Amino acid sequence: MPNAIEVNNVTMKFNMSKDKVDSIKEYFIKMCKRQLRFEEFTALQNVSVNIEKGDVFGIVGLNGSGKSTFLKVVSGILKPTEGWAKTYGTISPLIELGAGFDMDLTARENVLLNGLVLGYTKKHMKEKFDEIIEFAELQDFVDVALKNFSSGMVARLGFAVATITKPDILIVDEILSVGDFLFQQKCEERIKELMANDTTVLIVSHSIEQIERLCKHVMWLDHGNVKMLGDMKTVCDAYKSM
Amino acid sequence: MKAYLQTFTRYRHLLMDLVARDLKVKYRRSALGFLWSILNPILMALVIAVVFSQMFKFKQPYYASYYLTGALIFNFMSEATSNSLTSVISGASLIKKVYLPKYIFPLQKTVFAFVNMLFSLVAVIVMMLIDGVPFHWTMLLFPIPMIYVFVFTVGLSLLLATLNVFFRDVGHLYSVFITAWMYLTPLIYPESLLTDTRLGSFTLMSIVQFNPMYYYVTYFRRVVMDGVIPGLEVNLICAACSLFFLVLGVWAFKRKQDKFILYV
Ligand SMILES: Nc1ncnc2c1ncn2[C@@H]1O[C@H](COP(=O)(O)OP(=O)(O)OP(=O)(O)O)[C@@H](O)[C@H]1O
Ligand SMILES: [Mg+2]
Numbered sequence: 001m002p003n004a005i006e007v008n009n010v011t012m013k014f015n016m017s018k019d020k021v022d023s024i025k026e027y028f029i030k031m032c033k034r035q036l037r038f039e040e041f042t043a044l045q046n047v048s049v050n051i052e053k054g055d056v057f058g059i060v061g062l063n064g065s066g067k068s069t070f071l072k073v074v075s076g077i078l079k080p081t082e083g084w085a086k087t088y089g090t091i092s093p094l095i096e097l098g099a100g101f102d103m104d105l106t107a108r109e110n111v112l113l114n115g116l117v118l119g120y121t122k123k124h125m126k127e128k129f130d131e132i133i134e135f136a137e138l139q140d141f142v143d144v145a146l147k148n149f150s151s152g153m154v155a156r157l158g159f160a161v162a163t164i165t166k167p168d169i170l171i172v173d174e175i176l177s178v179g180d181f182l183f184q185q186k187c188e189e190r191i192k193e194l195m196a197n198d199t200t201v202l203i204v205s206h207s208i209e210q211i212e213r214l215c216k217h218v219m220w221l222d223h224g225n226v227k228m229l230g231d232m233k234t235v236c237d238a239y240k241s242m
Numbered sequence: 243m244k245a246y247l248q249t250f251t252r253y254r255h256l257l258m259d260l261v262a263r264d265l266k267v268k269y270r271r272s273a274l275g276f277l278w279s280i281l282n283p284i285l286m287a288l289v290i291a292v293v294f295s296q297m298f299k300f301k302q303p304y305y306a307s308y309y310l311t312g313a314l315i316f317n318f319m320s321e322a323t324s325n326s327l328t329s330v331i332s333g334a335s336l337i338k339k340v341y342l343p344k345y346i347f348p349l350q351k352t353v354f355a356f357v358n359m360l361f362s363l364v365a366v367i368v369m370m371l372i373d374g375v376p377f378h379w380t381m382l383l384f385p386i387p388m389i390y391v392f393v394f395t396v397g398l399s400l401l402l403a404t405l406n407v408f409f410r411d412v413g414h415l416y417s418v419f420i421t422a423w424m425y426l427t428p429l430i431y432p433e434s435l436l437t438d439t440r441l442g443s444f445t446l447m448s449i450v451q452f453n454p455m456y457y458y459v460t461y462f463r464r465v466v467m468d469g470v471i472p473g474l475e476v477n478l479i480c481a482a483c484s485l486f487f488l489v490l491g492v493w494a495f496k497r498k499q500d501k502f503i504l505y506v
Contacts, residue, residue, distance in 0.1 A: 014504065015504060022408065022409065022410050022505065023409050023410050024409045024412065024415070025411060075340075075341055076341035077337075077338065077339065077340065077341050077503065078503060079500035079503075091341070093339075093341070095339050095340070096339050100336055100339055100340045112259070113259065116253075116255050117256060117336065117340055117342065118340070119252045119253060119256075121255050122255055122259065
């Protein structure tokens with residue numbers, strides 16, 4: 001199988017200085033006093049991994065270990081400080097609850113906007129609209145502003161939009177855990193459908209059972225380093241007995 | 243290059259939708275929304291005409307039309323750049339969660355201002371009818387100066403949007419700057435004042451000749467009001483200014499765009 005995602009030696013550093021310089025005035029004052037400091041924080045350290053087309057790849061790790069940062073690098077939202085990440089094909093990123101949603105707009109308007117943000121056409125989204133609402137089971141809330149939705153409902157809508165047109169790569173960050181168990185089952189079924197269609201899926205989840213049910217390969221991140229990388233069983237067993 | 247064009251065509255639907263959204267917000271307020279946007283500049287021009295041509299005795303034929311043609315071009319630039327300035331920061335929630343070409347945001351604001359300018363063109367025509375300005379066929383060339391100023395404004399918008407991500411006080415400086423800029427462009431005073439006003443051995447023109455907006459504004463007036471087609475030299479100056487700022491803006495934006503997400 002050819003690779004769908006190639007990540008090569010990625011290091012991601014953030015500037016963590018407490019007093020960020022964000023005005024010309026401060027910049028000159030600090031420059032004159034020679035106080036322009038940069039405190040760096042390394043969220044990812046030399047991460048390399050190749051993910052095959054059609055693989056379902058899980059990422060586990062404690063809070064703050066760099067999982068979301070990794071997903072953002074892969075989806076092109078963050079540019080790594082060093083190294084590179086390459087993807088082949090269309091990407092649907094579900095990085096955060098309601099990514100690309102405008103909470104003041106209705107579900108109908110948001111489906112359209114979100115589709116456009118993902119690079120689809122208006123026509124395409126109009127055709128798929130009913131199907132999306134049906135999958136999310138939000139028929140009664142089509143013209144309600146999103147700020148009046150529960151977080152699970154927002155997650156449903158987000159997942160429905162992102163998976164309605166089979167993407168080549170689907171990226172899911174924990175959002176599945178907000179839905180109720182029925183919807184979680186439905187999402188897992190949809191993911192399995194996508195797998196059968198050669199979609200590459202990247203999942204971050206704190207539910208180790210979910211990872212065990214869905215994934216073929218797993219990466220364990222620890223303080224930004226790859227602690228372990230390999231097939232699901234080996235890594236999950238090691239992670240659980242940590 | 244090909245990849246860039248591909249991304250652009252892919253996201254042009256989003257761009258058009260965002261602009262349409264802005265337009266809806268602007269004209270939704272009342273059924274008279276659109277009418278107001280035409281009436282407002284006309285009334286404004288009449289007030290300014292009374293103040294400056296009656297009280298200050300500016301000798302400028304068709305003063306109200308003269309003012310309105312200049313203001314149309316200048317206000318487009320001023321509205322577009324001021325809105326673009328904060329556009330990347332306002333788009334922060336999207337930038338942080340999905341991949342998007344970030345130039346979409348300044349471009350959205352510039353295109354929106356451009357559409358507004360086209361609407362206001364109706365006001366200019368009405369004003370010219372009221373003033374009884376003779377119509378010339380050269381009027382049909384009005385898109386040329388508009389394209390020049392559009393390209394210039396896209397470049398400046400990209401530059402300002404980039405600066406503002408790193409230095410949040412650029413906006414304050416820019417609002418002062420744009421006021422000065424307005425007075426260094428012959429909008430409310432006649433163009434003849436530029437060569438008549440002496441500052442020692444200089445005329446006002448020796449400063450204003452470095453102002454790109456001066457060329458765009460006068461170009462527009464020449465074709466729309468005077469029935470004159472500007473010569474090759476003026477066209478070269480306009481094209482050079484526009485391209486220079488476009489290249490500068492694209493260069494700065496491209497260089498820094500990967501860092502935006504860390505600062506918004
Ligand atoms: N924009 C940012 N600026 C500064 N630091 C950041 C930024 N984004 C993430 N970090 C830091 O990078 C580290 C990794 O964050 P990340 O969100 O990737 O963790 P995570 O593994 O997804 O955690 P969780 O399980 O809680 O979702 C954290 O320590 C965080 O403070
Ligand atoms: Mg996370």
